[in-house]
Amino acid sequence: MMSFFARFAFTGPSNWKIQRITSILMAVYLFFIVGYLMTNPALTYDQWSELNSLLPMRVFTLLVVAAVAFHAWIGMRCVFTDYITVRLIGPKANGLRNTLQLGLAFMLLCYLLWTIKILWGL
Amino acid sequence: MLNVSIYRYNPEVDAEPYMQDFEFDTQGKDLMVLDVLEKLKIQDPSLVFRRSCREGVCGSDGVNISGKNGLACITPLSECVKGDKLVVRPLPGLPVIRDLVIDMSQFYAQYEKIQPYMINNSPPPAIERLQSPEERKKLDGLYECILCACCSTACPSFWWNPEKFIGPSGLLQAYRFLADSRDTATEERLANLDDPFSVFRCHGIMNCVQVCPKGLNPTKAIGHIRNMLIRGTA
Numbered sequence: 032m033m034s035f036f037a038r039f040a041f042t043g044p045s046n047w048k049i050q051r052i053t054s055i056l057m058a059v060y061l062f063f064i065v066g067y068l069m070t071n072p073a074l075t076y077d078q079w080s081e082l083n084s085l086l087p088m089r090v091f092t093l094l095v096v097a098a099v100a101f102h103a104w105i106g107m108r109c110v111f112t113d114y115i116t117v118r119l120i121g122p123k124a125n126g127l128r129n130t131l132q133l134g135l136a137f138m139l140l141c142y143l144l145w146t147i148k149i150l151w152g153l
Numbered sequence: 154m155l156n157v158s159i160y161r162y163n164p165e166v167d168a169e170p171y172m173q174d175f176e177f178d179t180q181g182k183d184l185m186v187l188d189v190l191e192k193l194k195i196q197d198p199s200l201v202f203r204r205s206c207r208e209g210v211c212g213s214d215g216v217n218i219s220g221k222n223g224l225a226c227i228t229p230l231s232e233c234v235k236g237d238k239l240v241v242r243p244l245p246g247l248p249v250i251r252d253l254v255i256d257m258s259q260f261y262a263q264y265e266k267i268q269p270y271m272i273n274n275s276p277p278p279a280i281e282r283l284q285s286p287e288e289r290k291k292l293d294g295l296y297e298c299i300l301c302a303c304c305s306t307a308c309p310s311f312w313w314n315p316e317k318f319i320g321p322s323g324l325l326q327a328y329r330f331l332a333d334s335r336d337t338a339t340e341e342r343l344a345n346l347d348d349p350f351s352v353f354r355c356h357g358i359m360n361c362v363q364v365c366p367k368g369l370n371p372t373k374a375i376g377h378i379r380n381m382l383i384r385g386t387a
Contacts, residue, residue, distance in 0.1 A: 042347055042348060043352055044379075044382045044383045046349055047353060112350075118315075
């Protein structure tokens, strides 16, 4: 029987595409940040603050954190449904898996809201 | 002397499975594992295993030989004996009925799901549905599967979700019909596989390729199905 959260999952192909697109976004962001830090070895707080106050940079950062959230949701859901199953750990598995998925969803949502709060200083 | 350790379990007698050790004289010959099992069965008639053709065609004697799934009848001792020890267990991941015999119902249930037969509702031509040599060539490496279950029972995704993940053997067969120019149910077949488990639980670790006694490549076939699903095209 499909668990409560499984019904909210994406389909196989969309999961696959989301994982690849979010990976590319995260990789681009990582290269950009590492490149920026390497080309600015004597970085000051003002410079860093200025970079992150630019609207495109804020949108880019928010997009990447959203990408991390989607990537982690799909990946962790895959891990949970592989390892936390009735077959492997008995009847308590469904409840435990749903609790963990709910906890994960809550955590990722908090990260997103926290990122918006940091970037826009709300 | 060869030390042979065999998984034994008779649910009517044994509280739990155990490994039984046998001494076996190969007389210097590089026998097949099935030969050893046959001779040990003469020593101990209670030993149970499946076998039929004894030449790698029927797929009955899939067992786990010194840690690797394979067909006992075509696996020579020289390939699987470590030191002087041979360990034979049932294929992992499926329920054991007795000794080396497993219950393959789950495996066949997944095979049944993929509709392993030609679907073409157009009126048949007078003689036969023709294929070009190129179209026929696409079936090479797919039609040879003998359903021994060595691949699916070597796949952790199949161990964990045998009810939802089709498994490498079933997916190889699924692609065999998706790739067949005479089959017209491509969209229906793909729709049946379009969920997060049936195909996409394959993480490409290629255990299936490593163990397939027929040298087939289920991971490659799964990749083709995945691409068809992602592109949404036949």
